[in-house]
Amino acid sequence: MEVSINSFGARGTLEVGDKSYEIFRLNAVPGTERLPYSLKVLAENLLRTEDGANITTDHVNALANWDPNAQPDTEIQFTPARVIMQDFTGVPCVVDLATMREAVTALGGNPSKVNPLSPADMVIDHSVILDVFGRADALERNVDLEYERNGERYQFLRWGQGAFDDFKVVPPGMGIVHQVNIEYLAPTVMTRNGQAYPDTCVGTDSHTTMVNGLGVLGWGVGGIEAEAAMLGQPVSMLIPRVVGFKLTGEIQPGVTATDVVLTATDMLRKHGVVGKFVEFYGAGVAEVPLANRATLGNMSPEFGSTAAIFPIDGETINYLRLTGRSDEQLALVEAYAKEQGMWHDPEREPVYSEYIELDLSSVLPSIAGPKRPQDRILLSESKIAFRKDIHNYVEEGNTPQHTNLDEAVEESFPASDPAELTFAEEDAVVVQSAANGSEGRPTKPIKVVDEERGEFILDHGAVVVAGITSCTNTSNPSVMLGAALLARNAVEKGLSTKPWVKTNMAPGSQVVTDYYEKAGLWPYLEKLGFFLGGYGCTTCIGNTGPLPEQISKAINDNDLTATAVLSGNRNFEGRISPDVKMNYLASPPLVIAYALAGTMDFDFEADALGQDTDGNDVYLKDIWPSAQEIDDTIKSAISQDMFRKSYATIFAGDSRWQNLATPEGDTFAWDENSTYVRKAPYFDGMALEPSPVTEIKGARVLALLGDSVTTDHISPAGPIKPGTPAAQYLDSHGVARKDYNSLGSRRGNHEVMIRGTFANIRLQNQLLDGVSGGYTRDFTQEGAPQAFIYDASQNYQKAGIPLVVLGGKEYGSGSSRDWAAKGTSLLGVRAVITESFERIHRSNLIGMGVIPLQFPEGESAKSLGLDGTETFDFEGITALNEGRTPETVKVTATKQDGSTVEFDAKVRIDTPGEADYYRNGGILQYVLRNMIKS
Incomplete structure (x- = not known):
């Protein structure tokens, strides 16, 4: 207590x-x-x-x-009530806890004392891959494969569930972490040891903010910070600026919660909310259903805020009641919120640092893409936007001469202006529109013959993935039932999805299945190929699974720019599928609409989706369900009993989980041959007292990177590509190529993860000209040849040469991937110098003993004339040994001809707590030393 x-x-x-x-x-x-x-x-x-x-x-x-107008400068220590994890980011936490037990033993302490001090829940939701789709047994087959691939890891997590106090695991196939959080785990007001207090949490997934919709303050932190919070360390933070987001008006018919969210994301990114809290207020708040609030909270990382919260009100209570919380809990939440002045009163406006307002009636149907969640496109302009963007993805000369196939394409992509599709006889076709002078779409029609799917034409822009997936929208009955009703209307009109589309339906909880069944809508979704594929993040995190072989081959052999449409929250480059270059976020009904259209080169107002049984053209407006029908279906198909029944056995798991052979004991019996779970190296040779901080001398550049390098670019994620260092490691351990699994699933093995750090196929290391992927130049070798980043880092470490990474603006944006920092540190990187950082990654770097530095205001690697071939010396870091954090350190970069570039880099160790972590070589070392001393 x-x-x-x-x-x-x-x-x-x-x-x-x-x-x-x-x-x-x-x-x-x-x-x-x-x-x-x-x-x-x-x-x-x-x-x-x-x-x-x-x-x-x-x-x-x-x-x-x-003072709402002040810039944040006061550090406070926030102690979250609980910690929530998903299995990718959570497994390393449990590995580290297990390793800590051994380190405590080695330093003379009691291993059983290493336990979460704050309750911790883990939901296994990131591991199911859509190998099988579009058929009735997809769920069973995908879950079988999931257990085959991840059995070792799951045994380890089951051991943890038994070995640690206050640690609960939701087994695979139960739902998505954030949806399980709002529907079941989050109490809104916590009770423990006789106290009642606001439920707060930090999570190892950036979309932890979804719970903000329930009035629960929480956000995503790196696994590193989450471990510290589990072990009773408060989260160090500055009192933030709070942006008041006033909601007025009501959503218009035909507009979905997803459209509202994409509009808010666009507005808030433009406004600038990184590091701030966003808080919704105003009379319009009462009109926002809780599922929509959760969707807005979920997207907080996409607009960059720390949290995006709604206060508690009657709608919160209604949702808690619907989802099966007890009457006693409902009474407590209401009484506590009113007693503490936390109940929303639209008449009383708090003071905010900044103000922004959205009239919900002004929101129009939207999508976002092709590579960032904030790049919103009005649905009515999506075809034009696609045609403008496609030129960034299609190389000159990658469009063939006019062929017979083009005629088929001209028929299947009717142009609103006949002059729009005239083809040059030259190699590169850039289609001009006589009417408006805008660029048309480069075309590259390829004939595909597939045994299962028949014969068809694939072209740039083909939608090859259509996924209804991710916590963001699958927690929202209005868009989920909207999608199912649209599917019913499409089937009744005789429409079908295009044969090249990989369809996916992966709800965030089993309740979705229950209400689809009760409303009688599953058969229509299945008729369009949207069979249940798994209860997990799937498409949204790149667990899309392989595309059908002939389609994948056609795309890769002909360098086609294929597209994906998904109802998720992330669409970064290289994330969804290695075969897909352009990714778009859309509401679940629009995912189905695009599966029917089959291409991004489509105008839903002007282009017909197909013909009905009488040969009449069918347009999107003809099958879009009315708001009234969606509302009526919600009322008739969803009940409190569904939630109570679904969550009654949430921790039990299926027979597969229950039959896992699980080791016992206070410390884990590591298997030396395991390629999934290995003892972490962070405490090897650790002494009870930290060594003094040293200056960094003679450092080489491992990577020179541009703007908007996300943690997806840095952190190991996605499939393991044959021939890469991670694949070479697995080969040497006798793992067959078909069993490589994904990098995320192997997060418990640092050997695989180091090899997958900075290995994203879309990473552009400017030390090399025009090469993308995990490569660098190795200056330990004659002539500094191109090498894998991992191989070069091993050579540098053998030679005792420290490493540095140079980056641009918004370095480390995206998910709170702790491996982006762990991998950076284990590769031997001692400092990262950028123009600016996003919050979580900066603090994670410090947590792993890497110093984050910023170029002087207005300067960059380019403006300073740095090309990455220099040797770097840093002076002034040792001031930390005297208990003070220097504002800047002097950096001297020596070029190959002996000339130097000097500048003062800003030290981004922002709080005294972070300085303690850095002095200890990292947050885990700091926690462990304190644990032993206490």
């Missing part, structure tokens, strides 16, 4: 029904009543954990006297 020294006399009692709870009243601290909801949650957190050392009266007063 948290023991507060209670300087403000805030400790009191709250009676609810026949129960009483200890609470810490905010009204004991003048000034807190005017705070935004999210800062009230933080204020209560500090009152309850005030210890006079890390958390003091000054911290509480800093919140009570918060």
Whole structure:
């Protein structure tokens, strides 16, 4: 139980029904009543954990006297109520906990004392791959394959479930972590040891913010920070600026929650909310169903905010009731929120740092792509946008001369202006429109003959993946039932999906299946190929599985620019499928619409989806379900019992899980031959006292990178490509190519993960000209030849040469992938210098003992004339040994001709806590040393 020294006399009692709870009243601290909801949650957190050392009266007063206009400069320690993990990012946490038990033993401590101190839940949802699709046995076959591939890892997690206190695992096939969180795990108000307090959480997945829709303050952190939180370390943060996002008006018919979210993402990215909290307020909030709130919260990482939260109100209570929470819990949430001034009152507007407003009635149908969630396109302009973008993906000369096949394509892609599809006889075809002078679409029609799917023409822009997937939208009955009703209408009109489309239906919880069954809509979805493929993230995280062989071959042999449309939240380059260059986010109904259209080169207003049985053209408007019908179906098909029944056995798992042979004991019996789970190397040779920090001398550049390099570019993810260092390692351990599995599934093995770091096929290392993928120049070798990044790093480490990475703006944006930092560190990188960082990756680098630095304001590698062939010396880092963090360090880059470039790099160690981590060589070492000392 948290023991507060209670300087403000805030400790009191709250009676609810026949129960009483200890609470810490905010009204004991003048000034807190005017705070935004999210800062009230933080204020209560500090009152309850005030210890006079890390958390003091000054911290509480800093919140009570918060100046909305100030730039964040006050560090506070936030102690989340619980931690939530998914299996990819969570497995390393459990590996590290297991390794810590051994390190504690080696340093003379008690291993069984290493336990989560905050409750931790893990949901296994990232491992199911859509190998099988479009058929009735897809779910069973995919889950069988999942267990075949991941049995070793799952045994390890089952061991953890038994070995650690306060650690629960939701087995595979139950649902997606964030959807399980809002539908079951999140109490909104937590009770523990007689206390009631706001539910807060950090998670090892950036979309943890989905729970913000329920009024729960939480966000994604790296696995590194999550481990520390599990072990009782508070999360160090600056009191943020809070952006008030006012919602007014009502959504128009034909517009979905996904459209609202893509519009908000676009607005907030333009406004600039990185590192800030976004809080929704205003009379319009009451009109936003909870599923839509959760969808907005989910996309917080896409607009860059730390959290995007809705306060608690009647809609929160209704949702908790619908999802089967107890009457006692509902009463507690309402009583607590009202007592603490956390209940939403549209009449009382808090003060915010910045304001932004959206009239929901102004939102229009939208998609986003082809490579970032914030690149919104109006659906009505999607064809034009696609034609503009395609030229970035098709090389000059990659369009053949006019052939007989083009005539087939001209028929299957009717142009609104006949002059739009005139083909030059030259090699490169750039189609001009006589009417508007805009560029048309380069064309490359390829004939494909597939035994199962027949004969068809594939061209640039073909939609080869259509996935209804990911927590973002599958938690939202309005868009899920909208998609199913649209499927019914399409089938009744005689429409079918195109034979080249890989269809996917992967809901975030089993409740979706229940309400589809009750509404009688499954048969229509299945008729269009949308069979249940798994309850997991699938398409959204790149577990799309292989495309049918002939289609994949046609794409790769002819360098076709194929497209994917998915209802997820991420569409970064190289993420969805190695065969697909352009990815678009869309609502579930639009995913089905694009599966019917079969191409991005399509205008839903002007182009027909096909003909009905009488030969009449059918347009999207003819099959789009009405808002009233969607609403009526929700009311008739969804009940509280569905949620209660579905979640009653959530931790039990199926027979596969129950029959796993599981080791026992306080410490894990590592298998030396395992290629999935290996003892982590972070504590090897660790002493009880940290060594002093040293300067970095004679460093070489491992990678010189541009802007918007995401953690997807850095972190190992996706399939393991034959011939790469990760594949070579598996080959040497006797793993057959068909059993490589994905990099994410092997996160428990650092040997595989180091080899997959900076190995994304779309990574552009500017040390090499025009080469993409995980390559660099190796300056330990004569002539500095091209080499795999991993191989070069091994040579540098053998030679005792430290490494540095140079980057541009927004370095490390995207998922909170801890392996982006762990891999960087294990490759021997000591410093990363960029123009700017996104929040999580910067703190993760420090957590792994890598110093994050920024070029001087307005400068970049390019402006300073750095090309990556230099040798780097850093001066001033050792000031950290004196207990102070230097504002800058002096960097000297020496060129091959002996000339030098000097600049002062800004040190991005932002808080005293981060300085402690860096001095200890990382956050885990810091926690372990403190654990042993206490």
